Amino acid sequence: MKRDLSVKEASDWIQGATPRLAAETVNLFDGLGQILAEGVVSPRDLPPSDCSAMDGFAVRASNLAGADSEQPVGLPVVFEVAAGGSAARPLADGESARIFTGAPVPAGADAVVRQEDTRSEGDTVWFSAPVVDGEHVRDAGEDMRAGEEVLSAGTRLGAAEIGVLASLGRSMVSVHRRPRVAILSGGDELVEVDGDVTGDRIVSSNSYSLVARCRELGAEPIYLGISKDDPQSVESQFRAALGADCIVSSAGVSVGDHDHVRPVLQKLGCELEFWGVKMKPGYPFAFGRFTAGGVVFGLPGNPVSAFVTFEEFVRPSLLKMMGAEQCFMPTLRARLGEPLTKKAGRLHFVRVRLVRDGQEWIATTTGNQSSGVMRSLVEADGLMIFPLEEEALQEGASVEVQVLRGHWFEGRQPPP
Ligand code: AMP
Numbered sequence: 572m573k574r575d576l577s578v579k580e581a582s583d584w585i586q587g588a589t590p591r592l593a594a595e596t597v598n599l600f601d602g603l604g605q606i607l608a609e610g611v612v613s614p615r616d617l618p619p620s621d622c623s624a625m626d627g628f629a630v631r632a633s634n635l636a637g638a639d640s641e642q643p644v645g646l647p648v649v650f651e652v653a654a655g656g657s658a659a660r661p662l663a664d665g666e667s668a669r670i671f672t673g674a675p676v677p678a679g680a681d682a683v684v685r686q687e688d689t690r691s692e693g694d695t696v697w698f699s700a701p702v703v704d705g706e707h708v709r710d711a712g713e714d715m716r717a718g719e720e721v722l723s724a725g726t727r728l729g730a731a732e733i734g735v736l737a738s739l740g741r742s743m744v745s746v747h748r749r750p751r752v753a754i755l756s757g758g759d760e761l762v763e764v765d766g767d768v769t770g771d772r773i774v775s776s777n778s779y780s781l782v783a784r785c786r787e788l789g790a791e792p793i794y795l796g797i798s799k800d801d802p803q804s805v806e807s808q809f810r811a812a813l814g815a816d817c818i819v820s821s822a823g824v825s826v827g828d829h830d831h832v833r834p835v836l837q838k839l840g841c842e843l844e845f846w847g848v849k850m851k852p853g854y855p856f857a858f859g860r861f862t863a864g865g866v867v868f869g870l871p872g873n874p875v876s877a878f879v880t881f882e883e884f885v886r887p888s889l890l891k892m893m894g895a896e897q898c899f900m901p902t903l904r905a906r907l908g909e910p911l912t913k914k915a916g917r918l919h920f921v922r923v924r925l926v927r928d929g930q931e932w933i934a935t936t937t938g939n940q941s942s943g944v945m946r947s948l949v950e951a952d953g954l955m956i957f958p959l960e961e962e963a964l965q966e967g968a969s970v971e972v973q974v975l976r977g978h979w980f981e982g983r984q985p986p987p
């Protein structure tokens with residue numbers, strides 16, 4: 572077993588050890604959050620033919636060449652085309668047709684004039700301005716062309732992608748299957764969310780945040796409860812997790828007398844590949860693999876450490892399993908809003924808020940950075956990287972921030 576890897580070494584190791592999961596065919600709606608295992612080609616043009624973008628009148632632009640308010644041009648309205656209908660015959664020179672949004676533009680017509688810009692009088696419609704060829708006409712295939720790859724393999728299915736697939740008539744799609752992630756917690760002090768918290772007992776909050784994070788990512792969490800700090804209890808919990816694509820266990824992986832995870836994993840045939848990553852929070856982190864397949868993450872118990880190691884190592888691994896091409900958190904450059912110091916030898920992930928100042932982002936810490944302060948995660952927009960060997964960062968220094976989310980995305984302003 573290797574010890575004391577840098578964040579980069581640990582991350583590369585894990586990504587290299589993570590398999591992509593096989594493809595499965597799912598119903599369109601069930602694929603929400605999953606990642607396409609196939610490129611999707613449009614079987615037809617969309618729209619299928621030139622169609623109107625407005626309610627109005629289909630014309631030949633050349634017929635309205637000289638129209639103005641002094642000398643409007645009047646054309647007879649010879650037929651009508653509605654969405655889903657079709658023109659009875661081509662439009663002849665000097666004619667117009669009543670047309671509605673989405674209706675196919677009749678042969679012989681090349682533009683549509685909005686109803687609001689015309690005046691009707693019996694069977695004649697009057698135009699007081701010229702129109703350009705193609706005005707208010709949606710060209711056949713302008714959205715998607717027959718034979719064109721519209722969505723590539725590796726695309727995550729959100730609402731827009733599902734809409735596109737539906738428009739192509741794809742009720743079933745091929746996606747990488749969701750990883751089944753066993754979530755385990757352990758510790759004599761831990762209880763379930765509605766458990767008895769008398770004395771020094773605390774709720775196993777990691778269980779809940781890790782299950783939630785798996786769901787957010789589109790993985791399938793399997794919650795296996797809390798084990799006691801004894802080898803039998805830990806072993807039976809891990810036995811229940813065997814066969815999962817990924818096991819995420821929090822706590823018990825340190826070097827304390829009550830940390831039974833490592834020996835139990837070894838007993839069950841899991842090769843522990845490394846332990847300890849030079850980072851803070853999150854140093855006591857372990858990674859292993861079962862020979863039969865399945866990766867194992869031993870996260871530290873402290874809630875912030877568990878969260879940060881999940882984001883750095885588990886999230887990219889799950890995304891790779893799911894077929895994603897971009898597995899790592901987006902980053903941005905920011906100016907540090909306050910001076911910071913630390914000892915060399917560990918990379919610190921500092922929880923920061925991000926505020927816009929002109930062209931720049933300003934990163935300020937969320938306050939107490941103890942790995943037990945869960946509220947620092949609620950308040951954080953990102954994890955600021957305080958590099959391994961650095962000992963001081965000045966106020967105003969340019970820093971890299973991994974973006975967790977943005978309070979600025981939450982839309983406090985109504986749209987303009
Ligand atoms: P350990 O890794 O077992 O030494 O735990 C480190 C710290 O994290 C201790 O203060 C534990 O009480 C706390 N902790 C461990 N597991 C959890 C959990 N599932 N939820 C919340 N806190 C936990």
Ligand code: MG
Binds near residue numbers: 757758823829872
């Ligand atoms: Mg413990």
